[in-house]
Amino acid sequence: MVRIVQNEAIKGSQKWMQIIVNYNSRHLNDLLRPEMHLNSQDDIEWLSPLRGDSYAEYKDGDILNIFKISLLNRSLETFWPRGGPVWDGLAKTSRGDVILVEAKSHISEMVSSCQAGPQALRQIQESMIEAAKSYESFMPDNWTSGYYQYANRLAHLYFLRNLNDIPAWLVFLYFVNDHEMSGPESKDKWKNAIAEVHDHLGVKAERLKPYVIDVFVDVLKLEERMRFQNER
Numbered sequence: 735m736v737r738i739v740q741n742e743a744i745k746g747s748q749k750w751m752q753i754i755v756n757y758n759s760r761h762l763n764d765l766l767r768p769e770m771h772l773n774s775q776d777d778i779e780w781l782s783p784l785r786g787d788s789y790a791e792y793k794d795g796d797i798l799n800i801f802k803i804s805l806l807n808r809s810l811e812t813f814w815p816r817g818g819p820v821w822d823g824l825a826k827t828s829r830g831d832v833i834l835v836e837a838k839s840h841i842s843e844m845v846s847s848c849q850a851g852p853q854a855l856r857q858i859q860e861s862m863i864e865a866a867k868s869y870e871s872f873m874p875d876n877w878t879s880g881y882y883q884y885a886n887r888l889a890h891l892y893f894l895r896n897l898n899d900i901p902a903w904l905v906f907l908y909f910v911n912d913h914e915m916s917g918p919e920s921k922d923k924w925k926n927a928i929a930e931v932h933d934h935l936g937v938k939a940e941r942l943k944p945y946v947i948d949v950f951v952d953v954l955k956l957e958e959r960m961r962f963q964n965e966r
Contacts, residue, residue: 737790737792738791738793738820739789740783740788740789740790740791741789742789743789746839746840746912747822747837747838747907747909747915748822750839750909751783751822751823751835751907752783752785753960754951754956755780755784756783756784756785757960758956759778759780761959762951765951766778766905766947766949769944770827770831770903770947772829778825778826779825779828780823780824781825781826782800782823782824783822783823791820791821791822792820793817793818793819793820793821794810794818797821798810801824801826805900806899807898807899808897810893813857813861813893813897814858814861814889814890814893815853817850817854818886818890819836819883819886819887821835822835822837823835823837830901831902832894832900832902832903833902833905834890834891834902834903836884836904836905836907837907837909838906838908838909839909839917839953840912840917840918841917841923841924844881844884844927844931846880846881846883847880848878848879848882848886855878858878859878862874862877862878862885862886862889863875864892865877865888865889865892866935869937869942870941871937873935874936876936877935880934881934884906884931884935885935887904887906888904888935888937888942888946891903891904891946903945903946904945904946904947905947905949906946906947906948906949907949907951908921908924908948908950910950910952910953911952912953921950924948924950928948
C-alpha cells in the first residue's frame with residue numbers, strides 16, 4: 735500500500751491541513767458545502783490526513799482503495815506512471831462524491847516541474863495533453879513545467895471525472911496569513927498568484943468550474959477558533 739505515514743507537522747500547509755481536518759473539519763466542510771451544492775443531509779467524511787492513521791497521505795491506486803471505487807473505463811496504469819500525486823487531503827460525501835485536496839501556505843510552493851525519467855515522461859506528457867484539451871488549454875506544452883503540480887492535479891481530476899465517470903472534486907486549499915512561511919496576507923494575493931498559474935497553463939478559470947474549487951482559510955482565525963474551542 736502506498737500509504738505515506740507523516741509526523742505531526744510543525745509548520746506550513748501540512749501543519750494547517752492536519753489541524754483543520756482533525757480539529758476543525760466543520761469549518762472546512764462549511765466552506766465546501768455551497769461550492770459542491772451539498773444539502774444539510776449530506777455529510778463529508780475526512781479520510782486523510784487523520785491523527786488516528788498517523789496523519790498518513792495516499793497516492794497512486796491506493797486513493798481508489800480508500801474511496802472504495804472501481805474504474806470501469808480507463809485504468810490508472812494506462813494514464814499515469816507509478817509515483818503520481820501525493821494528496822494532502824482526501825474526503826468523501828454521503829452522496830458518493832470524492833474530494834481530492836491540494837494545500838498551499840505560500841506562493842513558492844506552487845512552482846514545480848516534472849522530474850520523471852524518459853519513459854514515464856512520455857506517458858505523462860501524453861496524458862497531460864489529453865487533459866489540457868479537455869480544459870480547452872491553448873498552451874498544453876506548458877503543463878509539465880513551471881506549475882506541474884497544479885497541472886497534474888487537474889489531469890487526475892480529468893482522469894476520474896471525465897474518463898471514469900467518478901463524481902470527483904478537486905479542492906485547492908490556500909492558507910492565508912501563515913507568517914512562519916511568509917505566506918500571503920490576503921485572499922487577493924493568492925488570487926493573483928492563481929491567475930498567473932492559469933495564464934501559464936493556458937486555461938480560463940471559468941473552464942475549471944464547478945469541479946475545481948478554491949478555498950481560502952485564514953490561519954489566524956483558525957488559531958483563534960481553536961483557542962475558543964479549548965477554553966469551552
